[in-house]
Amino acid sequence: MKLYSLEETIGENSYPGRGILLGRSADGRSAVIAYFIMGRSANSRNRIFLADGEGLRTQAFDISKMVNPSLIIYSPVRVLSDITIVTNGDQTDTVYDFLSHGKTFEEALRTRTFEPDRPNFTPRISGLVETGGRFCYRLSILKSGDLEGKSVQRFFYEYDAPVNGEGRLIQTYLGDGNPLPPFEGEPVRVAVEGTIEEFSNRLWANLNPENKVSLFVRFINLESGLSDTRIFNKNLEKR
Numbered sequence: 001m002k003l004y005s006l007e008e009t010i011g012e013n014s015y016p017g018r019g020i021l022l023g024r025s026a027d028g029r030s031a032v033i034a035y036f037i038m039g040r041s042a043n044s045r046n047r048i049f050l051a052d053g054e055g056l057r058t059q060a061f062d063i064s065k066m067v068n069p070s071l072i073i074y075s076p077v078r079v080l081s082d083i084t085i086v087t088n089g090d091q092t093d094t095v096y097d098f099l100s101h102g103k104t105f106e107e108a109l110r111t112r113t114f115e116p117d118r119p120n121f122t123p124r125i126s127g128l129v130e131t132g133g134r135f136c137y138r139l140s141i142l143k144s145g146d147l148e149g150k151s152v153q154r155f156f157y158e159y160d161a162p163v164n165g166e167g168r169l170i171q172t173y174l175g176d177g178n179p180l181p182p183f184e185g186e187p188v189r190v191a192v193e194g195t196i197e198e199f200s201n202r203l204w205a206n207l208n209p210e211n212k213v214s215l216f217v218r219f220i221n222l223e224s225g226l227s228d229t230r231i232f233n234k235n236l237e238k239r
Contacts, residue, residue: 001189009169009188011206015040015176018088020127021203022137022159023167023192030219031131032167032192034203035076035086038211040176043067048233049214054079056216061235071115071122077216082132082225084218088125088172089115095126105138106156113152114144119179121149123172131220136160139170143182157187167192200230 010016021034037058039045048061056077060066066073074090085095091112098108105128115122123143130136138158145151159168168187173180192199200217207215215232 001186003166003189003191005191006202006206009190010203013171013175014208015173015180015211017122017172017180018125019169019171020086020088020125020139021167021169021190021192022086022127022129022139023190024135024162024164025199025219026165026193028164029223030196030221031084031129031135031137032199033077033084033086033127033129033218033220034167034200034216035088036203036207036215037076037088037213038207039213040211044072045213046235047072047213048235049076049216049231051229051231054227056231058214061233071117077218082130084129084131084220086127086129088122091124091126095128105140109140109142109154109156112142114142114149116149118149119147121182122180123182125170125172125183127170129220131222131225134160135162135222137162137168139168139187141170141183165192166190196228196230200232204232 018037023032046061046065047058050059057075058073075092078085078092078096095108121144123141126140128138140156142154145153167190169190170187171183196219204215217230218227220227
């Protein structure tokens with residue numbers, strides 16, 4: 001499988017929607033987590049990321065302009081001991097609750113399906129990173145199996161002892177369109193290069209300037225467990 005650069009994946013795609021990138025830093029010392037959101041409508045673009053303890057939440061930038069928050073206001077990141085959960089919707093809470101009761105990532109997501117936003121039926125993408133003991137991560141996508149939203153397909157991917165300087169990227173969409181075409185195939189193998197500052201700045205710079213909304217990046221030191229986080233919000237840059 002080809003190792004793609006950020007420029008070849010995100011940089012050449014005007015609308016990947018929401019995306020999760022999990023991997024390992026080039027020096028091998030850190031687990032790498034990135035989550036971004038994009039928007040075409042005014043409602044989708046009216047958001048920012050805010051730190052919420054060890055986790056992350058979305059919030060309306062201008063509350064007076066918020067319409068139908070059910071699919072756009074949620075907690076993308078939650079932390080349970082040495083496990084970090086990252087998703088594009090309220091399934092973050094489902095996974096967190098199942099893990100808290102000794103169940104698995106897969107069991108949690110088997111209770112969920114794609115988003116009910118006809119005609120796009122936006123896939124639910126989810127990731128889990130374990131940094132205690134042997135480092136590994138998992139990705140999942142739940143998407144419609146037909147044009148009417150009557151069938152659901154659930155895909156799970158597990159990566160054990162990840163290679164230095166590599167990650168896997170999964171997105172909600174292949175690109176722009178009407179309806180939006182859902183992501184297909186395995187998560188894309190992507191190069192993870194530089195420090196958190198260099199990597200996060202490069203990722204933010206490669207997101208389409210018109211459609212990008214927010215970006216979260218975290219490096220977790222695999223020895224100490226300490227984390228370093230960067231958050232970017234296009235709406236706050238306008239101030």
